Amino acid sequence: MDFIINATLKAVKHLYNTDIAAGEVNLQETRKEFEGQVTIVTFPFTKFSKKSPEQTGNEIGTLLQKELKEVTGFNVIKGFLNISLADNYWKSRLYNEILPDGFAVFKPNGKKVMVEYSSPNTNKPLHLGHVRNNLLGFSVAEILAAAGYEVVKTNLVNDRGIHICKSMLAWQKFGNGETPESSGLKGDHLVGKYYVIFDKEYKKQIEDLKADGQTEDDAKKNAPLIKEAQEMLQKWEAGDLEVMSLWEKMNSWVYAGFAETYKRLGVSFDKFYYESNTYLLGKDIIEEGLAKGVFYRKDDNSVWIDLTSEGLDEKLVLRSDGTSVYMTQDMGTAQLKHNDFHIDKSIYVVGNEQDYHFKVLFTILKKLGKDGADGLFHLSYGMVDLPSGKMKSREGTVVDADDLMDEMELTAKEQTEAMGKVEGFSEDEKLHLYHTIGMGALKYFLLKVDPKKRLLFDPNESVDFQGHTGPFIQYTHARIRSVLSRAGVAGISKAHDYAALAAEERDLIVSLTQFPEIIQLAAEGYSPAVVANYIYELAKIYNKFYHEKSILQAEDEAAKQFRLLLSEASGKVINKAMGLLGIEVPERM
Numbered sequence: 001m002d003f004i005i006n007a008t009l010k011a012v013k014h015l016y017n018t019d020i021a022a023g024e025v026n027l028q029e030t031r032k033e034f035e036g037q038v039t040i041v042t043f044p045f046t047k048f049s050k051k052s053p054e055q056t057g058n059e060i061g062t063l064l065q066k067e068l069k070e071v072t073g074f075n076v077i078k079g080f081l082n083i084s085l086a087d088n089y090w091k092s093r094l095y096n097e098i099l100p101d102g103f104a105v106f107k108p109n110g111k112k113v114m115v116e117y118s119s120p121n122t123n124k125p126l127h128l129g130h131v132r133n134n135l136l137g138f139s140v141a142e143i144l145a146a147a148g149y150e151v152v153k154t155n156l157v158n159d160r161g162i163h164i165c166k167s168m169l170a171w172q173k174f175g176n177g178e179t180p181e182s183s184g185l186k187g188d189h190l191v192g193k194y195y196v197i198f199d200k201e202y203k204k205q206i207e208d209l210k211a212d213g214q215t216e217d218d219a220k221k222n223a224p225l226i227k228e229a230q231e232m233l234q235k236w237e238a239g240d241l242e243v244m245s246l247w248e249k250m251n252s253w254v255y256a257g258f259a260e261t262y263k264r265l266g267v268s269f270d271k272f273y274y275e276s277n278t279y280l281l282g283k284d285i286i287e288e289g290l291a292k293g294v295f296y297r298k299d300d301n302s303v304w305i306d307l308t309s310e311g312l313d314e315k316l317v318l319r320s321d322g323t324s325v326y327m328t329q330d331m332g333t334a335q336l337k338h339n340d341f342h343i344d345k346s347i348y349v350v351g352n353e354q355d356y357h358f359k360v361l362f363t364i365l366k367k368l369g370k371d372g373a374d375g376l377f378h379l380s381y382g383m384v385d386l387p388s389g390k391m392k393s394r395e396g397t398v399v400d401a402d403d404l405m406d407e408m409e410l411t412a413k414e415q416t417e418a419m420g421k422v423e424g425f426s427e428d429e430k431l432h433l434y435h436t437i438g439m440g441a442l443k444y445f446l447l448k449v450d451p452k453k454r455l456l457f458d459p460n461e462s463v464d465f466q467g468h469t470g471p472f473i474q475y476t477h478a479r480i481r482s483v484l485s486r487a488g489v490a491g492i493s494k495a496h497d498y499a500a501l502a503a504e505e506r507d508l509i510v511s512l513t514q515f516p517e518i519i520q521l522a523a524e525g526y527s528p529a530v531v532a533n534y535i536y537e538l539a540k541i542y543n544k545f546y547h548e549k550s551i552l553q554a555e556d557e558a559a560k561q562f563r564l565l566l567s568e569a570s571g572k573v574i575n576k577a578m579g580l581l582g583i584e585v586p587e588r589m
Contacts, residue, residue, distance in 0.1 A: 001027055001038060003068070004083070008040060011063040018048040028080075029510070035075055036082030037090075037510050043079040053079030087501040090509045091562075097513070098569045104516045104576065106148035114152045114341060115141040117349035118262075118269070122159045122254045123167040124192035126261050126401040128457070129351065132384050132446050135582060137349040138267040139447055139528040140379065142580045147523035152341050155269045156333065159251055160276040165232040167191050168246050169225065170198035180253050186260060186402065187253025201225055261401050266439065266582050271340070273333060279324060281332020285368065286318050294367050307363055315360050330361050331368075338372040345375040347526065352380040352452070379526050382454035384446065407459055408438035412471070415463050421475075421589045433586060437463065437471050440583045444470030447581050448532035468536055470583055473574060476539040478589040480571035483551055485588075487564050498562040504545040508566055511538050515573050519580070528581055535577045542570045 005025045012020055026041040042057040049056040054076050061074035061081050073084040097103060117137020120126055126134070138153070145151045158164075171178070171194040180187045202225045209219035220226065235243040262268065286303055289295040295303050295317060303318035317327050337346060348358060358378035365373040386399060413434040416422055422430050445462035449455045465471050501509075514534070522530035551567065554560035578585050 003070070004038060004040070004064070007064055007068055008060065010067070011060045012045060012048075015059055015063065016045070016048045020045075029514070030082045034077060034080075034082050035073075036084045037506070038083045038085065040081040040083065041079060042076075042081050046079075057081035087499070087506070090501060090506055091498070093513055094509050094565065094569060098509070098573075099565060104146075104519060104573070106146065106516075106519070108150065109148040111148075111344045112150045112152065112341060113144050113345040113347065114154055114337060114343045115144070115347045115349065116154045116156055116337075117141075118155045118267070119350065120155075120157060120258060121163060122157065122191070122251050123163050123195045124400075125186070125188040125257065127398040128384050128386070128401065128404055129398075131265065131401050131404060131442070132381060133349055133351070134262070134265055134267045135443050135446055136379070136381055136451055136528065139443075139531075139581050140347065140349070140526050142582065143519060143522045143526075143528060143531065146519050146580055149523070152271060152343065153269045154271045154273060154337070156273045156278075157275065159274050160236070160279060162229055162233050163195070164247070164251075165229045165236065166198040166202075167195040168243075168250055169229050169232055170194035170201070171250065172246065174201075180256070186257040187255070188257030188261070189400070189402070190257075191250050191254050192400075198225065198229075261405075264405055264439075265401065266443075266584075273337070275329065278333045278336060279329045281336055282324055282328035282330070283318070283332070285331045285335065286328060289317075289364075289368055292368065294364070305364060305367075307360060310363055312356075312360055312363065315364075317364070326357070327361060327364070330357075331364060334361070334365060334372075334376070335370060338370070343372060343375065345377065346372060347377045347379050349379045349381070352382055354378070355380050377526070379451060381451040385454065385456045387456065387458055404442070404459075405438070408442045408463075409434045410438075411459050411463050412438035412441060415465070415471075416589075419465065433589065436584045436586050437474060437589075440470035440474050440578075440585075442470075443581055443583050444473070444532060447528040448536070450529050451527060470578075473535050473539045473578060474583075474585050475589055476542055477571055477574045477578070477585040478587065479546065480542070480567050480574070481587045483546075483567050484564065484571065487552060487560075498558040502549060504541075504548045505563070505566060508538075508541050508545050508570060511541050512569055512573055515577065518577075522580075531577055531580050535574060535581075538570065538574065538577075542567075542574075 004027065005022050008025045009020060009022065012018055024044060026044070028039045028041065030036040030039045040057070040060065042053045042060065045056050045060070046053055049059070051059070057074075057076035057079065061076060061083065064083065065071045065074060070085050070089040071083055072086045075082050115137050117140075118126075118130065118134050120130060141151045141153045171191070174197055175194060178190065180190050183190055185193070202223055205223035205225055206216070206219040209222055210216060214222060232243055236247060286295060289305070290297065290303065295305050297303050298320075300320040301322070302316060302320040304314050304316055306314050308314065315327065316325055317331075318324060334346070337343065350358065355378065358376075358380075362373065362376045362378070365376065413430075416434065416437060422433060425433065441459075441462040445457060446455070448468065461467065462469055463471055465475055518531060518534045522528060545563075545566070549563060551560065551563040554563055575585050
C-alpha cells in the first residue's frame, strides 16, 4: 500500500503545504461494518489542516480519488477515511503477487537467531508442559526462518545432577536388569518409572526415621537412599567408571525414547547441548567478573553479585566450596552458544516460573560486557492445564506427551468416523489421517493462544470441526483440494475477462494479501498466535465465499476460472501458514 501512503503525503503537501514523513500515515484494514478496504486515520492531520477530522478526511479522499486510478470511492466516519479500491487492483494483486511461487517469501536478512527449546531432564518422559514448549519453540523458529532469518534450533538437555542419580540408583537397587526391550517400555518411560520408585522408597525411609524420633528435616537428610544418591553424584563428578557406564546406558534409553516423541510431535533440532558438558563452564567467567569488580567474594568464600540497583536482589553465582550453581552454568553456556554460532539474537523458550532467573542472567551478562548480551530474549510462556478427570497419567501426577498424543489420535478417530469423513480410505490412510488431525488439533489449540497466557487444554474441544480449531482449518484445506481436483487444476487459467468482483471474492483477496505482513508481525513478536488466528479468519472468509458463490457450477467460464484461481491461492496460503505452526494439512478428508 505504499502508493496510497505516497499519494497521501502529496495530498497533505498540496492541501496544507506541510511535509510529513511516511511513518505519520497510519493505514488500517477497514472495519467490516464500513464500505472500503483501506482506512487512513486523519486525526493527526488536523493540527495543520486546522479543520475537523471529517472535513480533513473528505478533502484528502477527494484528492486521492482524483489522482489515483485505483481509488474508486471513499467515505469518512469521524476521523477515519475509508477507501474503496478498484476490482482490477485486487485482481492484479491475485494474479501478479499472490499466485506466483515467490509470494510471502522473504529474502535472507543476514541475521542469525538461535531458538533454544525443549530442555528435558533425562530422568523422566516429556510431559504436557514440554509439549507447549516444543511446539512454541519449533513454530517460532519456522516463522523466523520464513521472515528471512538464519535460524539455529538448539536443545539444552539436563542430563546430570542428583535427580538423574535417583533414577540410576533405583534401577540399580530394584530393576533386576530390566531394559526397554525386556519390559516393552519406551526408554524414557522405563527410566521415569525408577524415578517414581526412588521417590516412593525414599518417602518410606523418611517415615521410618520419623517413627524413630527424628524430625522431618533430619529424616530427609539421613535417609539411606538420599545419602547413596549423593554419593553416586560425587562418584559421577569424579568420573567413576561403573557409575559413568550406568549413566551412559540409562541416558541412551532416554534419548531413544525422546527421539520417538520428537518425531511424533514433528519437531527437530540443529544442535544438542548437554549439561554434563556445560556445568563446569562459567567458572572462568566468575574469575573475570571478580577482576572487573562485577562480582564480590564473601568471607565464607562464596561469590555474589549485587543487583539491587536494577530492582533485583543479591545473587549467589558460586558456592563457598567452589561448586557452580545454575547461574554459573547458564553464563558459561550463553558464552559457548555465542562462540559456536556468532548469533545476533538468542531466544530462550522457558516457562514463566523462570522469569526472574533470566532477568538476572541477562543483567549479569550485560554487566560483564559479553558479546551478544543485548540480543538475549526470554520467550516466557504460561502453564497448560487440563480439565480435571479428562486424562490420567501413568503416575497420577503429570500427563506425559506420549499419552497425550495417543489421546489426541483416539479423539480424532472417534470424531472423524462419527462424521463419516473417512469413506474410501485404506487402513493406512485412516491412521495417517487420525494422526494428522489429532496433532493438528493439539498444536493449533496450544499455539492459537498468546504464549504468555496460561491455558486450559480440552482434547475434545480441540477436535471440533466447526470451531476455532486446527481440524476446521484442515477441513477447509481438504475442501479446497477437492474442488481443484474435481476441476482438473491443470486447466485453470487467468480470467482477465472476469469483470466485477463480489464482496466475498474481494474480501478473500484482501485477506490473502495480508499474509506477508502477518509473518513479519509474528516474527517480531515471537508469537505463532498471530499466524494461527490469521489462518482461522482466512478459513472463515474462504468458507463464506464457498457457500455464497458457486465455483464448479459458476454462471460462466470466466467466473469459474477466477474462483478456481482464488481457491488455489487460498489453499497455498493455508498450507504454508499451517506449516509455520508445524501442522500438516490433508489433501482429502
